[in-house]
Amino acid sequence: MRQRLYQFQLVLLLMLVTVTALAKPHPVPLSELFPSPGQTKAAIVINKVLERYHYRKVTLNRAFAKQVLDKYLEELDPNRSFFLARDVDRFETGSRNLDESLRRGELDIAFDVFRVYRMRVDERVAYALKLLDGRFDFDVSETFTFDAEQVGWAKDSGQLDERWRRRVKNDFLTLRLADKSDDEIRDRLRKRYEGLARRIHQFNGDDVFQAFTNAYTESIEPHTSYMSPSTSENFDISMKLSLEGIGAVLRADNEYTLVQSTVPGGPARESGQIHAGDQIVGVAQGLDGAMEDVVGWRLEDVVEKIRGPKGSVVRLQIMPKTSGSTGHAREISLVRNEIKLEDQAAKSSVVEDLGKAPGMKIGVIEIPAFYRDFEAEGAGDRDFRSTTRDVRKLINDLVMRGVNGIVIDLRGNGGGSLAEATSLTGLFIDKGPVVQVKDAFGKVDVEADTDPGVAYTGPLAVLVDRESASASEIFAAAIQDYGRGLIIGEPTFGKGTVQTLIDLNRYVPGDHADLGRLRLTMAEFFRISGGSTQLRGVEPDISFPSARYMTEHGERSLDNALPWTRIDPAKFTKAGALSFDILKMKSDARTAKNLGFKMLEERSKLMRDVEEQKQVSLRERERRVNEDQRDHRFKAERDLFLRSKGMTPVDEDADQVDEDALDAQRDAIARIEVEEAARILVDAIQLERGSSPRAVMRD
Structure with missing residues (x-):
């Protein structure tokens, strides 16, 4: 039984499978982003399972609860591009009894943080779109720091504005180095930033609960994770269908989709053009479909774009690991196939x-x-x-x-x-x-x-x-x-x-x-x-x-x-x-x-x-x-x-x-x-x- 279960887990990780089309998500009102009784019950059960059966024994105290909150903030805002220092201070003040809240399955802080996060995303996207209407001087000697460990939380909106000015300028320059025209760059970045806000607005209560719970489990150990009922349903569907796709293990890395590994015999491995550590920055369908910028997308949405029926073509825009996230991207075409x-x-x-x-x-x-x-x-x-x-x-x-x-x-x-x-x-x-x-x-x-x-x-x-x-x-x-x-x-x-x-x-x-x-x-x-x-x-x-x-x-x-x-x-x-x-x-x-x-x-x-x-x-x-x-x-x-x-x-x-x-x-x-x-x-x-x-x- 252990071997069969292990095989199923491996298949889930290694394959991008064909799954029936899901209903297109719609914006979720803020009024619905509050914990449900079912999530409270799930949180209590998760606590007990982790406490009894997890290999690493962790005491749910204030110090650990602080790690959970920090991890949650890091997962939502890895580059410290949205939250202000005063937001973080308020969250920390409101979570002083987070250990006791978690034991009782109380999740108010998780949803409070996310509601503020959504508001901050809207503010930053609006500012980024405004910047795109202006011009950038690429002869000025300045730098963009993308390592979150080197920057603290922004003290005020002015400091965050400056970070975003440099971020948008870097995004613009990166595409310019890929020989895109200025008009094409503005159009692509506008869609990228608007898409970021749109996807955040589609997060429902289950998504928020899953994100927070995974911050909790990852504070214990990186391979323990939670699947919400909807994610579990997709898992079951994938196990019943033909294993068709490009054969790659993907994971989220800040705002990028990273290739963790490729599957032997799969189109990605066989092409010789995709390697562990490469970033997927664009996805297109067929030989002449429009390339969609996927920087900032949720991993699930990127996977949804990449997977498809056997014999169909998917084109990927890849940033090789040796060039980093600021180098030249190259486009490759793959024919989706069943991996035997x-x-x-x-x-x-x-x-x-x-x-x-x-x-x-x-x-x-x-x-x-x-x-x-x-x-x-x-x-x-x-x-x-x-x-x-x-x-x-x-x-x-x-x-x-x-x-x-x-x-x-x-x-x-x-x-x-x-x-x-x-x-x-x-x-x-x-x-x-x-x-x-x-x-x-x-x-x-x-x-x-x-x-x-x-x-x-x-x-x-x-x-x-x-x-x-x-x-x-x-x-x-x-x-x-x-x-x-x-x-x-x-x-x-x-x-x-x-x-x-x-x-x-x-x-x-x-x-x-x-x-x-x-x-x-x-x-x-x-x-x-x-x-x-x-x-x-x-x-x-x-x-x-x-x-x-x-x-x-x-x-x-x-x-x-x-x-x-x-x-x-x-x-x-x-x-x-x-x-x-x-x-x-x-x-x-x-x-x-x-x-x-x-x-x-x-x-x-x-x-x-x-x-x-x-x-x-x-x-x-x-x-x-x-x-x-x-x-x-x-x-x-x-x-x-x-x-x-x-x-x-x-x-x-x-x-x-x-x-x-x-x-x-x-x-x-x-x-x-x-x-x-x-x-x-x-x-x-x-x-x-x-x-x-x-x-x-x-x-």
């Missing part, structure tokens, strides 16, 4: 021509996700597809082809089935523990491989990156703890918690009111060596140069993430002990001279620079120079690498693009780290002079 299990299946390749190792071959098995066909399994199909079954076949095939070692490529693998992570580990170890799971009551269960025997005994390496998460981390950690193989790449994502979906109505039997559902963090994963995969993730034995430029990422970047901790280790027998110093020295010497790694290192530096940027110039000439320099930095290194491979660089932003050449270019870049992982494994084989690899053949 086969598209996520593991696949293999062989790396040869390994320099000073003539005749040696390394097999590579790429695993995009930990999948298992639960439906076929439940129907009694003995040949149902799974990661473990597919990888076993690939291992046998690679060994028959005479490989000297195998690299398991988990880059970009966001996880999946826990059972598959456990059984996949069992292909490389004899029976034994794989991961420990500690629940909210302190009970520890051990997930173990109970199948004796090993499918592959030869040299092994696991390639990971910053997007390898959850089940990927469980597998990599187990291989590392057993000393069964080398872990190579970047520190992983660091998600070591377990969530379950709780129907709140079960706690009020006989009541016909729908209270919604709670996605609750109820357990944590621990390695068999005792440490958690939470927060720290899995540290590679041999890190690539890009790891030096990683800022806070993954779980480390989330507010209120559970800390790293440890429990007693499980009983297990190490398969061996590996030495890394010489391997690391040899790898460092190669990557320092490798043009591909120089390119990847430059990309990591650019991403770090963008993430650390707190303000931008509002001088057009200076911005253009900065952006040209930033574009040139990466493209120069990329072109140098491609030419060294005998390839002519392809510009993805060109009007006419050779798609085959572009695919070959992307594949060459993706192979840089794989080939170095293969060389590291060859070094290990030569140093250890180990036995020849062999596979245990099974039906």
